[in-house]
Amino acid sequence: MFIVAAIAILVALSLAVIRALLGPTVFDRALALNSIGTSAILLLAVFGFLTGRPEFMDIGILYALLNMVGMYAVLKYFRYGDLSHTGEEPAE
Amino acid sequence: MTALDPYILAGLSWALILGGSFFYVTGAIGLTRMPDVFTRMHATSVSETMGASMLILGMMLQSGFNLNTGRLAVILVVLLFTGPMITHALARAAQFAGLKPELANDRTRPARRKPAAKRSPAAREPAKAAKRSAARTRRSGTKSRGGQSSKR
Numbered sequence: 001m002f003i004v005a006a007i008a009i010l011v012a013l014s015l016a017v018i019r020a021l022l023g024p025t026v027f028d029r030a031l032a033l034n035s036i037g038t039s040a041i042l043l044l045a046v047f048g049f050l051t052g053r054p055e056f057m058d059i060g061i062l063y064a065l066l067n068m069v070g071m072y073a074v075l076k077y078f079r080y081g082d083l084s085h086t087g088e089e090p091a092e
Numbered sequence: 093m094t095a096l097d098p099y100i101l102a103g104l105s106w107a108l109i110l111g112g113s114f115f116y117v118t119g120a121i122g123l124t125r126m127p128d129v130f131t132r133m134h135a136t137s138v139s140e141t142m143g144a145s146m147l148i149l150g151m152m153l154q155s156g157f158n159l160n161t162g163r164l165a166v167i168l169v170v171l172l173f174t175g176p177m178i179t180h181a182l183a184r185a186a187q188f189a190g191l192k193p194e195l196a197n198d199r200t201r202p203a204r205r206k207p208a209a210k211r212s213p214a215a216r217e218p219a220k221a222a223k224r225s226a227a228r229t230r231r232s233g234t235k236s237r238g239g240q241s242s243k244r
Contacts, residue, residue: 068178
């Protein structure tokens, strides 16, 4: 049962990697990155059930938060070109 | 949960995990095949809400009522909260960068033509087809006027 779920998540992961390689714009790649992150979280939970060690789910919780913060950092870099930008638009 | 028959529980969790896997793969296929950034975001939202929720609910039913269920519930809550946040931020950033959604009116690829036009002999020999259709209208002059004269 969990092997079916693990295979499905791996298939979805490989399809997201294909989109990350193909995507013409940079936002396609960011979207694929988010999808890969969610797949990793679910794959960790399924692994925890398959191997009988529930500690993998704690890593999953941590990575869910890291995924969100990392995506915001990537988007800030896309917009301002600099991670230390204070966010004030220049007055024109 | 302890009062439920274990077979019903196992069957329900099996059904939820299968359904979750199906929605997850569907969302990933949509991510690969959709034509535009914004439609791809729409496809991944399916896999993040329906797929992930059903998978995690199936696993929660499988593990019974202990600490693992609580951990899975925390994962589910975090996913359900951060999924729309990230999608919204991505869409807003894409619009700010100047990407516009691709509308049906300005497709760059031509729509698929009917394949029957290639195989009909009229396409290959237009002169013969014109003669044939002219002969047909001459033979059945009354019928080609819309068929109203035969019915009453």
